[in-house]
Amino acid sequence: MKGENPNPSPRSGAAAELLCGVNAKALLDSVDAFLFDCDGVIWKGDKLIDGVSQTLDLLRSKGKKLVFVTNNSTKSRAQYANKFRSLGLSVTQDEIFSSSFAAAMYLKVNHFPPNKKAYVIGGEGILQELQLAGFTALGGPEDGEKRVQLKSSCFFEHDKNVGAVVVGLDPDINYYKLQYGTLCIRENPGCLFIATNCDSVGHMTDLQEWPGAGCMVGAICGSTGREPIVVGKPSTFMMEFLLQKFHMSPSRMCMVGDRLDTDILFGQNAGCKTLLVLSGVTTESILGDSSNSIQPDYYTSKVSDILKLLGE
Amino acid sequence: MKGENPNPSPRSGAAAELLCGVNAKALLDSVDAFLFDCDGVIWKGDKLIDGVSQTLDLLRSKGKKLVFVTNNSTKSRAQYANKFRSLGLSVTQDEIFSSSFAAAMYLKVNHFPPNKKAYVIGGEGILQELQLAGFTALGGPEDGEKRVQLKSSCFFEHDKNVGAVVVGLDPDINYYKLQYGTLCIRENPGCLFIATNCDSVGHMTDLQEWPGAGCMVGAICGSTGREPIVVGKPSTFMMEFLLQKFHMSPSRMCMVGDRLDTDILFGQNAGCKTLLVLSGVTTESILGDSSNSIQPDYYTSKVSDILKLLGE
Incomplete structure (x- = not known):
């Protein structure tokens, strides 16, 4: 696959740290952008996960750039923007990178x-x-x-x-x-x-x-x-577009996702920090199982834990 | 996969010989049974391939046991017997080994x-x-x-x-x-x-x-x-049943098929002689291509060449 980082995150291999007040604050200070997967992180099916709206508001208020990177190809970016709106979230089409868009961009750049x-x-x-x-x-x-x-x-x-x-x-x-x-x-x-x-x-x-x-x-x-x-995660094809658009270093980004083999691997392949949330397909026992070789930097139960841990 | 022969046919690797009068006669003398694939060998879709009926008659008249081993699972053995009948071929259910039957037998023996x-x-x-x-x-x-x-x-x-x-x-x-x-x-x-x-x-x-x-x-x-x-070809699971039923040595059998990666490999895995026919999915250029590592003992354009080569 194209664009994989030859120097994966130095933490890959080490056991993930449970997110707590101290490391949540350090994480926030160390990154300028949060990349979010959607299914299992922002919503499940058509239901918003508790506390997401307030968490995104907090991160924006702290000047963090937010980007939504989804493998779900059934919708276009315009359709995703509508879905965010219908769930009460204010997200623009420019902040969305879907695998449907990535497929079109792959043909374009080639x-x-x-x-x-x-x-x-x-x-x-x-x-x-x-x-x-x-x-x-x-x-x-x-x-x-x-x-x-x-x-x-x-x-x-x-x-x-x-x-x-x-x-x-x-x-x-x-x-x-x-x-x-x-x-x-x-x-x-x-x-x-x-x-x-x-x-x-x-x-x-x-x-x-x-x-x-x-x-x-x-x-x-x-x-x-x-x-x-x-073209979708864990391939870093989409990351190339993201970097061109936002002129940011991957090391100043944190990928937040619910899947080890797509989201976390994608973040690691790109050289980002990584945060696993347990609100989707991955359980704590899958994360800790000896057969799992993919360890995020941090893990927590759901996105809104950030709010709580920062005492906001 | 179960039941693969640790000593594959000594000819595997050597280039296939075109069937001719001399080696056709030798092949016939060296085997007691012919195992036929169906699609691309006996018929294509619902059309009988030319000369098949006369060829099967000739082989039976020379005392050869005939067995039909098909990967097509859409029919049961009873339905296959009907299809043979509808095409004017006299084949009994006992002579048919379909992958649908193999699936049932796999559950039974396990x-x-x-x-x-x-x-x-x-x-x-x-x-x-x-x-x-x-x-x-x-x-x-x-x-x-x-x-x-x-x-x-x-x-x-x-x-x-x-x-x-x-x-x-x-x-x-x-x-x-x-x-x-x-x-x-x-x-x-x-x-x-x-x-x-x-x-x-x-x-x-x-x-x-x-x-x-x-x-x-x-x-x-x-x-x-x-x-x-x-459970179907090239796995030799079906061969175990065949051998139990007919008490024959695989070395006295010839597998006839149109596919290298299923029929010919199945024959070789089981230790049978192998004859590729070009009336189905494999062309002479695929057979001879440097990327192809599966060589049958013999090849010919279609089953009825046997008739012609034996001068019958």
């Missing part, structure tokens, strides 16, 4: 030819970001109800001008889309296979986990024998 | 508890074979039209008594089935993850290839982080 098209297995957010970046995208939700009949002499046509298949979370996954993406990758010379992310599961609803983009990406790996280019 | 159930992502054939073997199976085609809504407070229930998820080719794959299988594997302690096979694509129709079981298996690998137990 000079994807304007006469080529992208086929999407995933949500409306990927299509919107691709189109905003000036690309022709097909597939996505409009192929959700399409069915195929495996009958003799049935021939499945695909567009020979598709030069990239972009795969993200797709709750409307079907055999039609799988065949379309598979044919493009196997038969169109040079066709790229881009994964927004490879999360195995995620809190698509507040009550439980559901298969994530890793499921759809795994399906296309299985039918093509190819490995994807991953 | 003493799968009778109070546990199997959840199926795949076709009717898997359900039928599981039920014939005395197991309770759920899922499969009846879940093909089920949809899920990722709404707040929506909770997806799954059966805690599912002790195995069996995954095969499923043209009716959907998010409901993926969530069901994922929950069983992630949340039911000790739940097995069984793949009928991992073929990336197959000739589900005569005109082109479509995503195979490897696609659905890849999806579940992606959502669970688990690797499957594979």
